[in-house]
Amino acid sequence: MELIQKDLTQRLSALTPQDIQSVSGGRYDLPVSSDQLAGMLNRMAGRYLGPDGSDSFSSHRLWTLDILLPEDVTLYLSAGLVEDQVDIDGLLFESPELYQLIRQRWTPPAGSIVREDLSPVAEAVDRLLADELAKWNQDFTDSGLSAPYTGVELTQFRLLSSYPDLLKEGTVKLYAFDYGLTTGNLEEAGWAGGNYADGDGLFHPYGHVPHLLTVEGIGHMERSQIILWEFPLVVGSQGYEELVTQDYVRDVVVSNLRDLLDPVVPASVTDPQKAAEAYGRALAQYYSSFGSSHPSAVTYAALYEARVYQQAASGLCAAITLAVDPVEANNIYWQSGAGLDPGPDGHWLYTLEYCLERQEDGTWRCTDSGTGGVRLERGDPQVIKPKPER
Secondary structure (H helix, E strand, O other), rough: HHHHHHHHHHHHHHHOHHHHHHOOOOOOOOOOHHHHHHHHHHHHHOOEEEOOOOHHHHHHOEEEEEEEHHHHHHEEEOOOOOOOOEEEEOOEOOOHHHHHHHOOOOOOOOOOOOOHHHHHHHHHHHHHHHHHHHHHHHHHOOOOOOOOOOEEEEEEEEEEEEEEOOEOOOEEEEEEEEEEEEEOOOHHHHOOOOOOOOOOEEEEEEOEEEEEOOOOOOOEEEEEEEEEOOOOOOOOOOOOOOOOHHHHHHHHHHHHHHHHHEEEOOOOOOOHHHHHHHHHHHHHHHOEOOOOOOOOOOOEEEEEEEEEEEEEEEEEEEEEEEEEEEOOOOOOOOOOOOEEEOOOOHHHHEEEEEEEEEEEOOOOEEEEEEOOOOOOOOOOOOOOOOOOOO
């Protein structure tokens, strides 16, 4: 250990700005010059504290910073709740300035919440955050554990794009959105799948980048859904300039809008055939709600047929056919051979298979759909096999 420490302190002392090839780590890009960083590392070299003997990862390993040096050598720095201390490969150094740099790269910057965007929907966002807090705590209480989270704080809210013509009623909006959960002990949080604690000590439970998709009327939010993506859906965002275009973001919005607006059959409908028919009628209303700019817009939609071919106590599978008149029948969303075929009275017939499963509250929700092969979970002894085609 002494030889490792001596070699590391010598390397830190001798570092020059030209040695720093790149800097990575953190949720937020806080610029730092090579001159500044090299100076911090030089000064830190003489402030060795000893090996990190703590068993608590939150003490020194919450936030990371990686510095690439020549010959593919990387310095792995980390910091935690013990202020002014920086860990490098298990060795502790004192450096208030480097500690603050690392922590700030994990702290939401000022202006992350745009109040003008939040104000019209603030009450709905507060309800959403309360539901999220309850959901994450329930994951623990359902397992017989104490709820670790004591509160929730919004950390990011900014309008990214708005689509007034995707629906006939209401405006579809996409927001940059994030929040953190407060907890008395970060060690007890649900660490898995890329989640993290920010520089303010708030636990962010989602590993991927969350966004908020909404349907809004004038001054109020009608529906909302958190969608997760591997990167920010910000046009021109660093590292994704060629991928994240306005068309790309719009396609993401359209594909997730289906989940947000997908029909739900009420619990009062108990007969599987009637449930399939109710879902089919709701599907027709769903397609009829599309505005002029939606790629699946129709001028006519109605239930043509619903045929249940599998049913069990857990739900049903049915082939549901709609009679539709697409505005554009040959775009990527409406294509002959993918469930769309010529039908009577000049309409097109659009057929897909749907799996509708009963939820805890008794409602029926679609859990799978496709042009074929949709089945209830294998092994259910109550499944009724499909009748042979005539």
